[in-house]
Amino acid sequence: MRHTLTLYRRLLGVQIRSQLQYRVAFFMDLLATGLTVCLEFASLALVLQRFQHIRGWTMGEVAFLYGMVEIAFGIMDLVFSGFDPGRFGQEVRRGTFDQILLRPVNITVQVLTLDFALRRLAKITVGIGIFIVGLQGTMITWTPAKLLYLPFVLGSMVCFFGGLFVVGATITFWTVESIEVMNILTYGGSFTISYPMSIYPDWLRRFFTYIVPAIFLNYYPALYILDKPDPFNFPPIAPFLAPLVGLITLALSLAFWRFGITHYQSTGT
Amino acid sequence: MIQVHNLHKHFKVTRHHQGRLAGVRNLLTREYRLVKAVDNVSFTIQTGELVGYLGPNGAGKSTTIKMLTGLLVPTGGDLVVNGRIPHQSRQQYVANIGVVFGQRTTLWWDLPVIESLELLQHVYRVPADRFRQNLSEFTDLLDLKPFLHTPVRSLSLGQRMRADLCAALLHDPALLFLDEPTIGLDVVAKERIRQFIQHVNRERGTTIILTTHDLQDVEKLCERVMIIDHGRLLFDGQLNDLRERFDxxxxxxxxxxxxxxxxxxxxxxxxxxxxxxxxxxxxxxxxxxxxxxxxxxxxxxxxxxxxxxxxxxxxxxxxxxxxxxxx
Amino acid sequence: MRLFWEITRRSFRRFMTYRAAALAGLVTNVFFGLLRVSVLLALYDGRPEVAGYTVPGIITYTALTQAVIAYLSLFGWFDLMQSVYTGEIAADLLKPMRLFTFWLAQDTGRAAVNILLRGVTIMIIYGLLFDLTYPQTAVQTLAVILTIILSWLLSFTWRFLINLPAFWTPNARGIVRLGYVLAWFFSGFLMPLRFLPDWVQRVAYLTPFPHMLNSVVDVYVGVLSGTELLRVLLIQAAWVLALALMGQLVLKTAVRRLVILGG
The missing domain is CATH 3.30.70 (Alpha-Beta Plaits)
Structure with missing residues (x-):
């Protein structure tokens, strides 16, 4: 176990050093990524100036929701970049996944360190900026419990979206190409929960409640922290389901991942 | 070292419909064709042998190698390498083998060669003094010194191959798989690599399985050859026997x-x-x-x-x- | 001209073979459009009209933006940059055709496939799901067709121009990406420009970007009419010419550099 952790660190170090070799390219990428996140939020913020609120959520409250997702998705994208389905599909296609099986190191650790997209740091940074805008625009009555719960909410989203990446990557054992439906769940899912869930039509909200329970990841914790009433009358435990959703998603996806590897070893794609 | 008995590997290949509405019909009904990539193959390889494994493309060569290295699980038959069943206990098994693919590198593309090698030291948990000893020996034999600090992406094919050979042997594997190690190289580079392979086999006693399309590799290196085609082992014996029987x-x-x-x-x-x-x-x-x-x-x-x-x-x-x- | 047509046809056929991927991408476009519609309708909150866009108008805006993503290739097109890096550009320079024209011909095929497979399909799907607005008069219909073609030409000349730094630096990807981010924001892809504060709109209209998308929407939804319509089409055409000329100039310097330095 300790050996695995040290190796994880070393393999990550290799990734980081490789990327920093292309310094100019790296900073340009950082800039482009940061500006993308920035302008996307700016367009929403500017429009909210005209409309004042969206379904009763003020600019600050939306920034809180939005910033949380940007931070969590950025961290996930950084940590799980090796599992990015599009990227991992290439790995399977080129047969470089075989190299991973030939090294006496845990497979998951090796895939995690296939890539470490440092440019996501820009997404995380801008996300933190948006989050701070949110804090300033809202009057949150902080309690120790809320403060303590916040990192768990972020962690749950990291686990949840990381799990989706793992599922998407595993599917490429069968399909080779990453499949578009997974993009809807990952990128579509993160877009969806960046806004108050009350703005969506019922069918969409139910989908993200009962089939893919993303509503509990960000929206309900935000209702709790911002002391907003629940328009859907869920039991009072709803805001605290996030860690459960995150962990179960990740656990199931890792089980599927292991099954995928077994399948790969019996068919060899 | 290697015991293979009645080894089989069958693949199900989807047969696609042709013509009108083929896409829809492919979704609805699937027809499978059974491909026997490896069909009832048996052989034994002793410790210290250097065996050439030959066959045309698609003959079942790489499927066999994939099973021997634990990448693929056999459909049937027994396979014991080094006292282990390759696809079980993967981590322990691969710790004791070395694999070189001529077509792709195991080294980290953007890093200097030496950093990749040092990383592999930790991956395979090679004791520091053993690592130094091996590194200096291989550096001499393969003449790695001039490009040890060059990123892998800037190496020539021959240099990369030499670095890859070194990488595959740092952890003193008892068994080495070489897949097309001389592919695309010029005559001088080929010769150097052949000499190195021979050295590893003779001096270190490493068992080596060599697949290649270059029959000069076989003539210069192997005493024993195995020939596979259409999944069946067609010949297994001394190179001289092969000559005598078929020349x-x-x-x-x-x-x-x-x-x-x-x-x-x-x-x-x-x-x-x-x-x-x-x-x-x-x-x-x-x-x-x-x-x-x-x-x-x-x-x-x-x-x-x-x-x-x-x-x-x-x-x-x-x-x-x-x-x-x-x- | 004959050569142009041949290249276009080949490119058309090549992109047609990716139709499975195009259709899969369509699903994502439709889905994201639904999310955007939800956001905009929640913002409207019962208002019948904001800044000239009625409720059907704003849904039409969303449908249109999603429909032309692939057609305009707004999410990034790095082909020219890549051909410089792989060295394929050398072979292209030997062809008896201007490099700009050669790539334009290829892009014509690409754009045609995408407007047919994705653009039209997405508009039909949204037409079935929602109440949309449609061009009312023959003049407006003609203007819509013209503006859609011009917007593609404008996107192409922009894409061509920002890919050219590849001749100077091996790190052009970041520059190209920045070029797309700017286009994204100022074209009104994220939000209709009319919803943004005046100063942002003024800045936007100093650039060619609003004419890649926002103008198309304005013409289609019918916010513009009469002389305004004509004016927008002329400005669009002027930007196309300006960017094309700029691309030619930069390309000339780039090629001279390539020839002198030998790549």
């Missing part, structure tokens, strides 16, 4: 002294005619060279002649083409 077809080149309409002779076939030069083919078992020469000279006036021995390449090509070994 029947020798060629006799004759320059006639005058033009003949009919140049046929008993016991040999005319395979080419170019002006007054005639090429005969004959097999060792039916007629000796001197016998044939005397028969020809009795009938025709000869100016010059030469006997051409078949090379291993022609032999093996003939084996593939004519399925000589099929029973």
């Amino acid at each position: 029947g077809r020798r060629e006799l080149l004759v320059d006639m002294a005058e033009a003949y309409e009919d140049v046929s002779v008993e016991g040999a076939q005319v395979v080419a005619r170019d002006g007054w030069q005639v090429t005969y083919q004959f097999s060792r078992s039916s007629v000796t060279a001197s016998e044939l020469i005397s028969r020809i000279s009795q009938r025709y006036r000869i100016r010059d002649l030469a006997v051409r021995e078949p090379d291993i390449e022609a032999t093996i090509r003939r084996i593939y083409e004519e399925r000589l070994l099929e029973t």
